[in-house]
Amino acid sequence: MAKVAIMGYGTVGSGVYDIIKMNSAKLSESAGEALELKYILDIRDFDDHPEKHLFTKDVNDIINDDEISVVAEVMGGLHPAYEFTKQLLMSGKSVVTSNKELVATYGSELLAIAEEKNVNYMFEASVGGGIPVIRPLNRCLGANNVKRIAGILNGTTNYILYQMIKNKKSFETALADAQANGYAERNPAADVEGHDACRKIAILSSLASGKELDYNKISTEGITNISLEDVNYADSLDSVIKLIGYAEFLDNGKIYAHVAPMMLQKSNMLAGINDVFNGVLITGDCVGDVMFYGPGAGKLPTASAVVADMIDSAIHRSRRAIIGWKKTDEDIAASTDDKKFRYFVRTTSGGVSDIFGNVTAVESLVEGENAFITEALTASEMAQKSQKLGNIISSIRVFD
Amino acid sequence: MAKVAIMGYGTVGSGVYDIIKMNSAKLSESAGEALELKYILDIRDFDDHPEKHLFTKDVNDIINDDEISVVAEVMGGLHPAYEFTKQLLMSGKSVVTSNKELVATYGSELLAIAEEKNVNYMFEASVGGGIPVIRPLNRCLGANNVKRIAGILNGTTNYILYQMIKNKKSFETALADAQANGYAERNPAADVEGHDACRKIAILSSLASGKELDYNKISTEGITNISLEDVNYADSLDSVIKLIGYAEFLDNGKIYAHVAPMMLQKSNMLAGINDVFNGVLITGDCVGDVMFYGPGAGKLPTASAVVADMIDSAIHRSRRAIIGWKKTDEDIAASTDDKKFRYFVRTTSGGVSDIFGNVTAVESLVEGENAFITEALTASEMAQKSQKLGNIISSIRVFD
Secondary structure, three states, X not given: OEEEEEEOOOHHHHHHHHHHHHOHHHHHHHXXXXXXXXXXXXXXXXXXXXXXXXXXXXXXXXXXXXXXXXXXXXXOOOOOHHHHHHHXXXXXXXXXXXXXXXXHHHHHHHHHHHHHOOOOEEOHHHOOOOOOOHHHHHHHOOOOOEEEEEEEOOHHHHHHHHHHHHHOOOHHHHHHHHHHOOOOOOOOHHHHOOHHHHHHHHHHHHHHHOEOOOHHHOEEOOOOOOOHHHHHHHHHOOEEEEEEXXXXXXXXXXXXXXXXXXEEEOOOHHHHOOOOEEEEEEEEOOOEEEEEEEEOOOHHHHXXXXXXXXXXXXXXXXXXXXXXXXOOOOOOEOOHHHOOEOEEEEEOOOOHHHHHOOOEEEOOOOOOOEEEEOOOEOHHHXXXXXXXXXXXXXXXXXXX | OEEEEEEOOOHHHHHHHHHHHHOHHHHHHHHOOOEEEEEEEOOOOOOOXXXXXXXXXXXXXXXXXXXXXXXXXXXXXXXXXHHHHHHHHHOXXXXXXXXXXXXXXXXXXXXXXXXXXXXXXXXXXXXXXXXXXXXXXXXXXXXOOEEEEEEEOOHHHHHHHHHHHHHOOOHHHHHHHHHHOOXXXXXXXXXXXXXXXXXXXXXXXXXXXXXXXXXXXXXXOOOOOOOHHHHHXXXXXXXXXXXXXXXXXXXXXXXXEEEEXXXXXXXXXXXXXXXXXXXXXXEEOOOEEEEEEEEOOOHHHHHHHHHHHHHHHHHOOOOOOOOOOEOOOOOOEOOHHHOOEOEEEEEOOOOHHHHHOXXXXXXXXXXXXXXXXXXXXXXXXXXXXXXXXOOEEEEEEEOO
8 A cells, every 4th residue: 555645736636636536446456556645735725625634734744744655746836846845755755746847947956866765756747748758758768869859748839720720710819719718828928938848848858868958948939920821831831830849869969959830741740739639759769750649738637647657656666767867067958050950931022042042932822922941051040041131021940 | 787688580689689789878778787688599590690609599598597687589470489488487587579479379378477487578569569558558557447449550551551542552552562662471461351450459458458358359350352442432531541450448347349441530640640650549538548659560660669678677677567467267358249330331232221220421432332321330230231231342430
């Protein structure tokens, strides 16, 4: 019997509770022992809850209880989640989390404490919601040097872009629609400006390389500038526009990473990921391309990943699982000029080939503008040429 | 340092060798210790091999060497792979395999021996080649009761169907093409008649339920009867035809399973899996739909999965990983009448609605024939009605 606790009884926390109750037989089978829920930490009152005796407002009840071996941190936010997690790990308890911000910000430190205390700090639910991706990347692809990770990592922006693509809605209408459906927050900046996807590609990159990639060093661009015309141009090129978290592991040992809208051929598996779904395409030097697809958010899907980590932590109580990365002094972030992309460009200027040289012309869909695809360029080259040409309406990286 | 051996130096075996040599640093990092290859078993001579001293023709060299802890069985075929695996497990060594026939046929017995001897018998490479699917199903979805598994599990048939869909080739031409490209054997029966996919869905079903599903009890139909007209009809319905290994976990505790061509809407993620790629769609009661996609065969992809199991076996030397299923006296195979499907039907008979009742008419693409989609029917109902109607040209289950 493993005794466990939940910290935070919001959407994901109540999902974890539901799964522990609903699927207790399956959990016992998977873990080889029952998981018994002993505490739920939340500052709010839940007097009508059928198991109100489980609730506490004092984290010390959990920290000081030697019976507790695994704790699910599903509070979200940096504080006090960071302090609580640290204290729990220090007191020899494993912690599992869905908190991507915490993992991306304090992951190296928390992983080091877990290693020192011989317990687990697991975070399957922090990327891709219910999709198994952290453990497959770490374990099942353990024979591979990872060459590239490219993912649709944010369901809100994928929903908005899908509405633009499928129902020809404008960005503003699609966003309002997402908000009305509960897929986007009233303040949607973290999603639509790419910050959420940035934390997630940082976690995946750190895990694949074994070294911390600081998310502050990842060039991040959202979808707020994508227009219906861009989407239509993409369609005319048998492509779609998706917000991609992208990381390439370069031969010089550094990681090139960005979050940006990219134009993908419809035959690309990532192009078929619609609505609020997420998908992660991983390229290994032995396996080639593999993709993991599923619900990137939601109460039970995310809780499913949290509980899978609780099971794994219970199994690995006596011997911790090797998962995570270390902080190094070395700066592993590549320069944005270490990687070239082709760009789809719209402009009202003429004389394109004088500045961009060989380009592939694209049939114009808007009177008075030129559209084309460049040869592969670094970010600096693209910036210089764009400035020189002037009157750039859009420039979007092509996913090759 | 974990000392390991390879049994069988064919395509996959030489891929395992290549990965152990090529990616030794990555392997050490993933396993927490180096993997040292001590033997390669093969009955053939490899006198020109740079490490010819590793080769042996006598399996007892491996069985009797106490230093060996993990062995990759990549010989294929039932015998002597079965006898060798059994002896190795009995002597306390972990065995990992890509041999789906062996796992589907003797899995329960070999898993029980592994459990008794406290070693691992792992088989990630037996389904989906390089795609991580066995471990994610077992571990990452451990909080879920699995409701359904549906997969494109055979690359050869998927290639043939894709050539029919994309390039409008006939079955015969597409098969000849697959043979010319090395994707199909000279005797293609195991692939095109669905036997290979049958072994694989049996393995996935057994793993998900924890109980052995006998592959002999799985209704298996290949793609030899699929014509270019069927493919064109599917296209007219915004669908494609794929060979699907299908398993549904019924509320009565039994498993309904089949291998058969099915008609899928193009918006279904499985519909986008082209060429020789494989994909497995798993529905859990908490997570909903997740899909795993990638190369279902090939030297390095398959070897990548074998080596991942070697790493995991090395990590779990002192404490075995919980993975597998048990043989039970209970018959867990559902009757083919425990599950209803809609069917796409072509016939030259009239009077369809007199026999099939409410049907959805499909515009005829061939003069003199009627095409329609039935309501959901059991296999017996479908057989009876088809016999009564007569002159059935095709009947293909619809994937709902």
